[in-house]
Amino acid sequence: MTWLVEKNRSWAEWAVARILRVGPVPRHLAVIMDGNRRYARKEHQDTLTGHTRGFHKLTEVLSWCRDLGINEVTAYAFSIENFKRPRHEVEGLMDLAAEKFAEVLEELEKLAKHGVCIRALGNLTLLPERVQQGVAEAVLATKDNDKYFINLAIAYTSREEIGTAMSELCRGVSEGQLQASDISEELLEKCLYTGGTRDPDLLIRTSGEVRLSDFLLWQSGFSCLFFTKVLWPEVTIWHLFGAIFYYQRHYHTLAEARRESLNVRQCMVEESDIDVCHAKFGEKVTAEHIAAQTCSRTERTDAFLKELYEKRINYLKKVCK
């Protein structure tokens, strides 16, 4: 099995894909791959076969996305809560992950040719060492590819992510890199595992459950949610077409809401800059003071984020050895 499935489309699939590409197509798709175990039970197979089928389906979905022009996919592979599952299932899932990340290394050339970058979101330190190493090697080896992005949320929950980002900010302030007034929505967002990349436009959850289960709570604020009854291993390209059609019908509402939220965020940052200047210079604040404050704030946050990014890369490099 491989990460890059290449299959020929039937003429009907090809035509529908072409028609949908006329309108706005989501650039970032998030999926909650639910229903692997129910599928296995239905087919009278063991749980792990279900999970393996689930992974195959993911690679298939990635190939559909490439055809449709969706260049980023985030998938919920393993939640921190999933460690509570029976031991043999967790072990099996870990073996599966280690195996699949090892396969990345065998396919590096092909991945580089297609420009596929694989990233991992989550608290990797919770994983067994062999999996950590596999993840780190795969992520480092593909990090310079820049056409298609696959984000795997592994040992991830959104609350843990937000908590970790806040601790990073607190560390930054206590070490003097940041000032408390520098902390804004945008900075917090950039400290998340997703690091301020594009928010998902469309989030699909399969198997009929209608909740987010601690997945991308922050990032999915203005995503179109699409819940479908089909089990994940049984998803077909037509379900994806349906989701995109639904997204297109409501594209403008969401785009407008997102724009407005960014404006509000910008206003709050500007107000906070002015407040800081008032506290420093009293009544004699001039436009230059404010501009200087904005400038120094941006410098500090940029330096902090650069260091945070390097810290994460260094962690991966350390795990590799």
Added chain:
Amino acid sequence: MDVLLPIFQLLYFVAHFLASLALSVLDTFHLLHRVFLQVSAVLRGGDLPVLRIQADAAQLKKIPQHLGLVCIGKQVYQISNLANVITWAVGYGVRYVSLYDMHGALKRQRLVILQHLEEMCADINYTVITHNNEANQAKDIVENSRSGPHVIVNLLSLTDGKGSLAATARQLSSGTSKVNQELLESLKVTRGQPDPELVITIGEPISTMGFLPWQIRLSEFFAVPSLNRFEYGDFQTILRQYSKCEQRCGK
């Protein structure tokens, strides 16, 4: 130059046009159905008796404690309908209600909401909390009787979501305590309240629109297409579906 492109463009517009057409036909039928129901209700006389709500509620296995209502787009002008939904929810046993729209229109309509709540049900005490950016809250209490159940209504907007988390981060950064889930839980906007187990999005599409990202971890999402078509029957169906949802919590 792609020769086929104009054909695909045409097909794209035809497909979306047909979908819109089909939906508006369905809307018309829905409207007729509603008029029919209203007429028959008038003929039979009387509106929804409280007893019926209680009987419906008794059939359900579980009932949410906290209900979130997310208004998407321009749904906020019909406060009276919103007030009706709150009455049904309270009749079912909901004790916390969060009303959300991203622009903060509901916060500005506070007085109107208060007035409607006052007029509605005689034996329920409401506390309406309007959350503001700077950690202070405005509380309005509508007391109808001392013995009745107590319901908390939150009025929320965009800044109570991500903005409030950023404010929490700022607040924590000047302290020395270590960040953990319990601490964050105690600093959330709706502190002291359970997280919403059920969120109904009013309007299209289904989206959280920035509604309380921290609190919606395990919320079940249901949707109704618009506020003026939100009937008691729809509400009943949603609560029935909710009571069938099983949460595995990762297991």
